[in-house]
Amino acid sequence: xxGDTTAPEGTTMGCTQVQDQDLVERYLDRELTETExxxxxxxxxxxxxxxxxxxxxxxxxxxxxxxxxxRRRPAQPWALAAAFAxxxxxxxxxxxxxxxxxxxxPSPPAPPSSPRAAAEPRLVPPAAVLALAAVEPPPxxxxxxxxxxxxxxxxxxxxxxxxxxxxxxxxxxxxxxxRSPHAPIGFYxxxxxxxxxxxxxxAVVLERVAGSPDPVFAGPARLxxxxxxxxxxxxxxxxxDLLDLSRTQGPAAEEARTLxxxxxxxxxx
Amino acid sequence: MGQGPQVAPQELAxxxxxxxxxxxxAEEEFAAHFQGRVLAMLGAxxxxxxxxxxxxxDVLMAALQSLRGGNLREPERVAAFVHGVARNMANNHxxxxxxxxxxxxxxxxxVVTDPRSEALREGRLELVRKAVAQLEPLDRRIVAALAExxxxxxxxxxxxxxxxxxxxxxxxxxxxxxxxxxxxxxx
Numbered sequence: 001x002x003g004d005t006t007a008p009e010g011t012t013m014g015c016t017q018v019q020d021q022d023l024v025e026r027y028l029d030r031e032l033t034e035t036e037x038x039x040x041x042x043x044x045x046x047x048x049x050x051x052x053x054x055x056x057x058x059x060x061x062x063x064x065x066x067x068x069x070x071r072r073r074p075a076q077p078w079a080l081a082a083a084f085a086x087x088x089x090x091x092x093x094x095x096x097x098x099x100x101x102x103x104x105x106p107s108p109p110a111p112p113s114s115p116r117a118a119a120e121p122r123l124v125p126p127a128a129v130l131a132l133a134a135v136e137p138p139p140x141x142x143x144x145x146x147x148x149x150x151x152x153x154x155x156x157x158x159x160x161x162x163x164x165x166x167x168x169x170x171x172x173x174x175x176x177x178x179r180s181p182h183a184p185i186g187f188y189x190x191x192x193x194x195x196x197x198x199x200x201x202x203a204v205v206l207e208r209v210a211g212s213p214d215p216v217f218a219g220p221a222r223l224x225x226x227x228x229x230x231x232x233x234x235x236x237x238x239x240x241d242l243l244d245l246s247r248t249q250g251p252a253a254e255e256a257r258t259l260x261x262x263x264x265x266x267x268x269x
Numbered sequence: 270m271g272q273g274p275q276v277a278p279q280e281l282a283x284x285x286x287x288x289x290x291x292x293x294x295a296e297e298e299f300a301a302h303f304q305g306r307v308l309a310m311l312g313a314x315x316x317x318x319x320x321x322x323x324x325x326x327d328v329l330m331a332a333l334q335s336l337r338g339g340n341l342r343e344p345e346r347v348a349a350f351v352h353g354v355a356r357n358m359a360n361n362h363x364x365x366x367x368x369x370x371x372x373x374x375x376x377x378x379x380v381v382t383d384p385r386s387e388a389l390r391e392g393r394l395e396l397v398r399k400a401v402a403q404l405e406p407l408d409r410r411i412v413a414a415l416a417e418x419x420x421x422x423x424x425x426x427x428x429x430x431x432x433x434x435x436x437x438x439x440x441x442x443x444x445x446x447x448x449x450x451x452x453x454x455x456x
Contacts, residue, residue, distance in 0.1 A: 019440050022420055027313055029418065038356060041310050045303075045348040052447035053440060055309055056397075057415065060446065062390075063397035064416035171423040 013043040018050050024057045132262050133230035135194045137161070138220065154185060161188060166195040177205065183214035187221050194228055203228040210241070219245060219252035226259065239263055285344035288336040299336070300329055303348075307355045314359045324362055328355045393450070400449035408442040411435060 018024065023040050026032050032040060044051040140158055157172035170192035177185045186209040193202035206228060209221035222245045229238035242263070245256035281302070287295035307328050311321035332354045335341060341350050401412055407428070414424045421439065425432040 019436050022436070024443075025415065025418075025420060030313070030316075037314075041356070042349060042352050044309070045306050045352045049444065051306060051309070053443045055305065056443040056447040056450070058309065058312070059394060059397045059450075060401065060412055060443070061416045061418075063394040064401065064413060167420050168422040168426075171426040175426060 013039045015043075015047060015050055018043065018053075024050070024054050027054070028058055028061070132259055132266075133227040135191065135224065135227055137164075137166070137191050137195055140188070153179075158188065161192065166192040170196060170198075181208070183209050183212050183217040183221070187217040187224075190221060190224055190228070194224060194231075199228045199231040203232060219248060219250050223252045223255055223259075226256070235263070279345070281347045282344040285336050285341055285347045288333065289339045291337070296333060299333065303329060303332070303351050307351065310352070310355055311359055315362065320362065324358060328358050331358065393454075396450045396453045397446060399453060400446040403449055404442055404445065408438055408445075411439050412442050412446070415439060 013023075018040065023032070023036070027037065027040050044054055140161055153172055153176045157169045157176060160166070160169035160172065170189060173185055173189035173192060177189050186205045190202045190206035190209065193199070193205065203225060206221045206225040209217055210219075210225050212218050212221075222241050226238040226241040226245070229235070229241065239260065242256040242260045245253055246260055247253070284295050284299055284302075288299060304325060308321060308325045311324050311328070312318060315321050315324070328351070332351045335350075335354070336347070341347060401409060404412060410428065411424055414427065419427075421432045421435040424430075424439075425435045428435070
């Protein structure tokens with residue numbers, strides 16, 4: 001009943017599958033479907049090795065102070081309603097030729113946040129405000145690339161992104177961003193970080209993209225930066241970002257105006 | 270670690286039969302074997318340590334009562350049976366909770382926890398930290414990244430290894446931690 005690579009009698013899962021599919025971590029993060037969850041449980045009820053690995057992974061998270069991924073509780077009706085009510089970018093953002101896109105310069109060591117945001121005390125926002133920071137990853141459509149190694153890294157990342165695999169996408173995008181800080185890379189990295197609950201990291205990278213002259217990504221980056229700041233409790237800074245953005249043109253400006261109105265409706269002005 | 274003594278499948282079948290015959294030692298063995306598994310499962314499903322602990326007792330009691338009554342037709346399937354009982358009770362708990370008005374989350378200071386169980390938990394986590402410290406440096410980095418919630422693919426990118434190597438080392442390291450913690454608990 002332990003250490004084999006086949007499924008214990010009466011279950012449909014083997015230890016190899018548990019290891020190859022990261023089932024232990026995905027189970028702890030509630031990322032399995034009900035069927036997968038039940039199959040994994042049936043397995044570790046009979047397999048001592050996988051049970052030992054599961055309890056060790058759980059304890060290591062607690063002992064080392066990690067929280068795992070952004071914890072996903074079962075969806076609550078109020079949260080779903082808020083998510084649906086929150087307007088999202090409807091336009092498809094497109095990847096444009098790297099040759100025509102200048103890297104974001106200058107590239108000083110990334111500050112933790114802008115002076116404005118750094119000066120703002122972080123308050124835990126109420127659920128109604130956090131609901132405004134719901135993020136729906138914008139769709140991605142590739143137009144053209146020049147086929148360099150950087151392009152291929154980005155393409156691999158975006159292949160994960162297109163499948164909703166934001167963690168591996170973020171890992172590859174971070175690598176690409178460190179090599180060449182182009183706006184599209186930073187933008188999608190920021191979105192992936194938001195999807196994974198790394199709000200502070202998202203704010204740093206989105207702030208750089210939002211401050212760049214990139215005509216396609218600067219506006220949307222400021223919108224997502226505002227959402228990151230709402231999540232971080234920096235509501236006044238977020239509001240200032242939205243106000244700046246609302247004075248421009250385009251779908252991000254429209255979304256910014258909607259969010260501003262919602263913040264105002266909550267009395268946060 | 271909350272990991273009970275390991276019992277072979279045929280022993281589990283024998284355990285069910287002994288419980289039916291009214292052997293109190295068998296009931297203790299049963300609880301020791303399944304308590305950790307049920308608790309791990311309920312913790313993952315309910316996201317609430319206190320509720321998981323309470324429900325765990327109910328699950329074990331319900332399963333024991335069925336076994337005492339000889340309601341298990343295939344004694345060798347006792348693990349699947351306990352899992353089924355736990356799953357049903359967890360689902361019932363979640364359904365009942367969903368039907369209740371939504372509770373406002375308490376401030377951390379207002380949460381009352383059982384000091385004895387918290388002390389036990391903290392003691393176990395200290396053993397885990399000691400076990401992690403005994404790992405090879407590379408495995409320690411993998412385990413630390415795992416604790417942050419990173420997946421093998423991401424850890425592999427960060428450390429310049431293949432995802433397969435990371436998965437194999439991670440699995441081995443976690444088993445090693447489990448073994449060291451058990452050994453330290455005994456000593």
